[in-house]
Amino acid sequence: MEFRLEQQRKIVTEIPGPKSEALKERRQQYVSASVGSALPVYVEQADGAILRDVDGNQFIDFGSGIGVTTVGNSNPKVVKAIQDAAAASTHLQINTAPYESYIDLCQKLTELTPGEFPKKAVLFNSGAEALENAVKIARKHTGRDAIIVFDHAFHGRTNLTMAMTSKSMPYKDGFGPFAPEVYRAPLSYPYRDGLTGPEAAARTIDMIDKQVGAKNVAAIVIEPLVGEGGFIVPAEGFLPALVEFANENGIVFVADEVQAGMSRTGKWFCSEWEGIVPDLVTSAKGIAGGMPLSAVIGRAEIMDASHAGGIGGTYSGNPVANAAALATIAAYEEDGLQEAALRIEKTVRSILEPLITELDVVGEVRGRGAMLAIELVKGADKTPNPELVKTVVAEAQAQGVLFLTCGTYGNVIRFLPPLVMSDELLADGLGVLVESIRKNA
Ligand SMILES: *Cc1c(COP(=O)(O)O)cnc(C)c1O
Numbered sequence: 001m002e003f004r005l006e007q008q009r010k011i012v013t014e015i016p017g018p019k020s021e022a023l024k025e026r027r028q029q030y031v032s033a034s035v036g037s038a039l040p041v042y043v044e045q046a047d048g049a050i051l052r053d054v055d056g057n058q059f060i061d062f063g064s065g066i067g068v069t070t071v072g073n074s075n076p077k078v079v080k081a082i083q084d085a086a087a088a089s090t091h092l093q094i095n096t097a098p099y100e101s102y103i104d105l106c107q108k109l110t111e112l113t114p115g116e117f118p119k120k121a122v123l124f125n126s127g128a129e130a131l132e133n134a135v136k137i138a139r140k141h142t143g144r145d146a147i148i149v150f151d152h153a154f155h156g157r158t159n160l161t162m163a164m165t166s167k168s169m170p171y172k173d174g175f176g177p178f179a180p181e182v183y184r185a186p187l188s189y190p191y192r193d194g195l196t197g198p199e200a201a202a203r204t205i206d207m208i209d210k211q212v213g214a215k216n217v218a219a220i221v222i223e224p225l226v227g228e229g230g231f232i233v234p235a236e237g238f239l240p241a242l243v244e245f246a247n248e249n250g251i252v253f254v255a256d257e258v259q260a261g262m263s264r265t266g267k268w269f270c271s272e273w274e275g276i277v278p279d280l281v282t283s284a285k286g287i288a289g290g291m292p293l294s295a296v297i298g299r300a301e302i303m304d305a306s307h308a309g310g311i312g313g314t315y316s317g318n319p320v321a322n323a324a325a326l327a328t329i330a331a332y333e334e335d336g337l338q339e340a341a342l343r344i345e346k347t348v349r350s351i352l353e354p355l356i357t358e359l360d361v362v363g364e365v366r367g368r369g370a371m372l373a374i375e376l377v378k379g380a381d382k383t384p385n386p387e388l389v390k391t392v393v394a395e396a397q398a399q400g401v402l403f404l405t406c407g408t409y410g411n412v413i414r415f416l417p418p419l420v421m422s423d424e425l426l427a428d429g430l431g432v433l434v435e436s437i438r439k440n441a
Pocket of ligand 1: 125126127128129131154155156157223227228256257258259260284285
């Protein structure tokens with residue numbers, strides 16, 4: 001792969017540097033204080049796995065803009081597709097004057113999602129919008145109201161998806177009242193609940209049966225690998241048991257693959273790891289190389305439940321974003337990126353897993369493919385250690401490595417590298433992390 005920017009970290013000023021400091025002042029005057037930022041510097045350009053700030057400092061990007069630039073930032077194939085599409089039309093509107101790229105992308109997505117049955121798709125702009133529409137579609141199809149979501153879930157920041165999201169601070173605090181008929185069920189979190197998949201599923205199904213009633217449930221919505229909530233992989237058997245329960249009770253099973261989908265875990269969709277077949281899949285983040293695009297994909301008879309005009313949006317399926325998505329999918333297919341995700345997992349595990357026995361602050365290393373995390377605790381009682389996470393992430397930033405955090409208790413460091421990150425860069429960034437954890441343990 002060829003890159004514009006040297007794929008190396010480089011610190012040439014204090015962090016933040018003088019130009020970033022100046023931008024911070026202007027930001028404080030003009031940008032709403034409601035917007036937060038992880039890095040204290042301002043990025044001028046990004047390429048592959050590198051972010052370069054306005055002072056010339058370079059950071060290794062272990063976040064990919066929250067799992068978005070999975071094909072690498074400014075991937076040349078995606079850039080070319082965007083340039084060509086924009087030269088042909090910057091905006092087309094499916095509800096007024098339809099166009100081919102909308103069909104191309106929907107067809108491609110129906111081919112990539114699990115399940116051998118007729119499928120259809122519909123396009124939107126953001127992950128939350130896809131979730132909102134998956135719920136609309138499931139309700140229209142079933143004629144039922146109740147939506148089941150889970151502990152540690154994150155589904156977005158709009159009103160309905162706030163109700164579906166678990167964590168109050170920062171996502172919900174003071175922003176209510178929230179949408180009704182959303183019920184929270186227990187998740188499988190093997191590191192903390194010690195239950196097998198079937199045991200955890202039995203607990204969840206009992207809750208649904210007793211507190212909601214299966215016949216009232218329109219949809220079960222779950223992240224097959226829980227993202228913001230802590231990169232939690234449910235115990236084996238949990239997801240298949242829920243799918244079976246949904247199928248038996250006429251409930252639409254929605255896999256929220258906004259973060260875990262589109263090659264991130266080494267397969268097109270994370271659902272494939274346990275061989276589950278969702279009725280509907282929501283996709284966004286890694287779908288279009290950075291362009292705002294999302295989709296709901298699923299069984300044709302469910303996707304067709306709504307009257308024409310019931311689902312849509314002004315910008316939904318923008319032709320430039322569609323072209324970016326088709327090029328992104330081509331890059332996943334042609335450039336060995338799913339294999340790269342598996343190689344990244346091997347490297348990360350080989351570096352981090354030895355720490356579990358070495359240091360009692362390292363609780364667990366988990367995830368799939370290039371969606372991995374380390375959970376930090378205070379010791380054998382597994383008390384969350386968000387303070388250590390903060391220290392380690394800040395020390396890494398000062399040395400030119402950007403790590404994102406997650407977890408209901410803020411004690412998880414997550415790794416979402418672009419799949420084009422080289423092994424050297426991966427090892428270099430993780431070396432900084434390991435040194436800092438050891439020093440502060
Ligand atoms: C990020 C995310 C969303 C929300 O996506 P937005 O584009 O921020 O609206 C929904 N579900 C999951 C699993 C996510 O990770």
